[in-house]
Amino acid sequence: MTLQFLADGLVMGAMTALGAIGLTLTYSILRFANFTHGDLISWGAYLTLTLAAIIGMVLPSGSIGPFSFGWPIVAAGLVAMLLTGLLALALDYLLFARLRRHGTAIILVIASFGASLALRSLLEFLYTPSPIYFSRELQIAIPLGAGVRVTPDQLFTLGLTAVLVGVMHLLLTRSHIGRAMRAVSENPALAGIVGIDVAAVVRTTWLMGGALACAAGVMLGLTVQIRPYMGSDLLLPLFAAAILGGIGSVPGAVVGGLIVGLAESLGVQLIGANYRAAIAFLLLLLVLLLKPTGLFGVRP
Amino acid sequence: MSAGALLAVNGLVAGYEMGVPILRGAGIAIHGGEIVALLGPNGAGKSTLVKAIAGLVPVFAGSLRFDGQEIRGALAHTLVQRGLSFVPQTENVFTTMTIDENLQLSGHVLAKSARARQIAAMYGLFPDLERQRRLVAGRLSGGQRQMLAIARALMIEPKLLMLDEPSAGLSPKLTAAVFGKLAEIRKTGVTILLVEQNARAALALADRGYVLAEGQNRHEGAAPALASDPAVAHLYLGSSVATAL
Numbered sequence: 341m342t343l344q345f346l347a348d349g350l351v352m353g354a355m356t357a358l359g360a361i362g363l364t365l366t367y368s369i370l371r372f373a374n375f376t377h378g379d380l381i382s383w384g385a386y387l388t389l390t391l392a393a394i395i396g397m398v399l400p401s402g403s404i405g406p407f408s409f410g411w412p413i414v415a416a417g418l419v420a421m422l423l424t425g426l427l428a429l430a431l432d433y434l435l436f437a438r439l440r441r442h443g444t445a446i447i448l449v450i451a452s453f454g455a456s457l458a459l460r461s462l463l464e465f466l467y468t469p470s471p472i473y474f475s476r477e478l479q480i481a482i483p484l485g486a487g488v489r490v491t492p493d494q495l496f497t498l499g500l501t502a503v504l505v506g507v508m509h510l511l512l513t514r515s516h517i518g519r520a521m522r523a524v525s526e527n528p529a530l531a532g533i534v535g536i537d538v539a540a541v542v543r544t545t546w547l548m549g550g551a552l553a554c555a556a557g558v559m560l561g562l563t564v565q566i567r568p569y570m571g572s573d574l575l576l577p578l579f580a581a582a583i584l585g586g587i588g589s590v591p592g593a594v595v596g597g598l599i600v601g602l603a604e605s606l607g608v609q610l611i612g613a614n615y616r617a618a619i620a621f622l623l624l625l626l627v628l629l630l631k632p633t634g635l636f637g638v639r640p
Numbered sequence: 641m642s643a644g645a646l647l648a649v650n651g652l653v654a655g656y657e658m659g660v661p662i663l664r665g666a667g668i669a670i671h672g673g674e675i676v677a678l679l680g681p682n683g684a685g686k687s688t689l690v691k692a693i694a695g696l697v698p699v700f701a702g703s704l705r706f707d708g709q710e711i712r713g714a715l716a717h718t719l720v721q722r723g724l725s726f727v728p729q730t731e732n733v734f735t736t737m738t739i740d741e742n743l744q745l746s747g748h749v750l751a752k753s754a755r756a757r758q759i760a761a762m763y764g765l766f767p768d769l770e771r772q773r774r775l776v777a778g779r780l781s782g783g784q785r786q787m788l789a790i791a792r793a794l795m796i797e798p799k800l801l802m803l804d805e806p807s808a809g810l811s812p813k814l815t816a817a818v819f820g821k822l823a824e825i826r827k828t829g830v831t832i833l834l835v836e837q838n839a840r841a842a843l844a845l846a847d848r849g850y851v852l853a854e855g856q857n858r859h860e861g862a863a864p865a866l867a868s869d870p871a872v873a874h875l876y877l878g879s880s881v882a883t884a885l
Contacts, residue, residue, distance in 0.1 A: 516748050520745070520748075523734055523745055526736050526737075527731055529696065529731075530732065530734065532695075532716035532717050533696070533716055533720070533726050534717075534720065534792065535720030535721060535746070536717055537717050538717070
């Protein structure tokens with residue numbers, strides 16, 4: 341047994357955390373489990389890949405410093421974050437908003453399940469099911485001592501996650517839009533009464549959730565690979581992280597994501613990679629049985 | 641009657657479901673500076689009327705004019721910007737936020753300096769709230785929560801403050817405290833529309849009153865006249881007259 345699982349688990353956990361933040365926000369504000377969130381992660385990665393190819397025709401595509409990627413991917417990632425946010429908004433406009441007016445939560449969940457299948461199949465149709473990579477360049481892992489090695493891309497992933505989480509935390513605790521989101525999440529009717537434009541808060545939530553999902557997708561693409569199923573395969577760990585942290589809590593999603601990531605990579609080392617998916621599922625079951633409100637949750 | 645009124649509601653048909661109206665042609669008028677009580681037996685449509693004014697219940701027919709403009713169909717949050725404040729009967733504060741955050745949030749339409757001034761004014765009016773400003777509202781007692789809900793609604797310096805049964809669930813002592821506050825608030829010139837089950841307390845405070853039954857107007861007039869009208873007492877309480885009036 342080596343401590344390598346710590347590094348791998350933190351990197352996986354960071355990506356899970358970014359995905360789980362978006363999931364927990366949409367869950368707490370729109371009150372349904374959105375199964376398309378995983379596919380927003382995949383779409384974010386593919387959009388970045390496509391945009392990077394276009395931008396690469398203009399910008400020099402050499403890699404930056406020790407990283408495997410160049411400026412085209414950075415620029416493409418930023419644009420793709422916006423586009424993924426808009427994709428989430430479009431899904432809401434075309435599907436969820438219409439169902440919200442009449443339907444109950446279960447109708448929205450099932451609709452999102454269907455939309456998820458459609459989004460995934462569309463990616464398979466457009467890009468084929470075979471895995472692709474942002475870069476074929478081999479990365480030399482840096483030894484950190486105690487037998488732990490990380491690649492520069494993995495360090496970048498951890499750093500970017502820390503920055504994005506910090507920005508999100510400040511936004512939600514210090515800004516008006518953050519307070520407004522908390523208000524809508526607790527009581528949408530009262531939020532309207534105190535003068536909050538609930539529809540605008542819903543739009544902001546989709547934009548934020550989509551953008552963070554895209555960031556997670558790009559990181560997953562950088563450190564693992566890009567596949568049409570990359571995001572939907574992550575869905576179970578995402579839900580486990582969001583529920584473990586407590587629905588609606590951003591710090592909770594981050595802590596939950598890191599715990600899920602670490603537990604998975606420890607499990608892979610102890611039991612074997614075949615059981616990776618079972619570990620998130622087991623965690624999810626345990627939380628639901630022992631503490632359904634999660635670590636930082638308030639609502640039962 | 642409704643000419644020059646701050647709020648004029650005419651022939652209002654409204655309800656939660658199309659084809660099942662709860663209000664069937666109700667109308668009221670409120671002039672600036674007045675306190676108007678909206679009374680009636682359970683199920684008369686009093687709450688539905690204030691919720692319809694606040695943009696929370698679909699209106700099928702009739703007109704709602706506030707401050708000279710038609711507000712029928714306006715979204716709830718846009719009415720706040722026009723100076724219409726509403727205190728619902730239940731779930732009227734954000735329980736996961738502190739007292740301070742509740743007031744900050746309600747004052748977000750104001751400029752920063754005006755918001756700070758209003759919060760200070762609210763703490764002047766409700767000293768109990770200032771002492772616990774960092775306390776999460778979910779931990780307040782029923783009476784304090786009602787005070788916070790009223791303070792929250794006053795943050796925007798409303799032209800009209802509407803309250804839906806502010807005495808519901810409160811002890812007689814706390815009810816008296818809430819009505820005492822409303823009397824203080826009226827001195828600052830705020831116009832108030834008060835929905836109440838507690839007719840005696842409401843008419844003691846109000847200038848005028850309306851009595852609704854089955855979604856329609858039944859009686860209206862000056863508060864003392866309504867309070868002493870046996871027909872009102874009869875409608876309000878059925879056979880067991882007098883105890884509420």
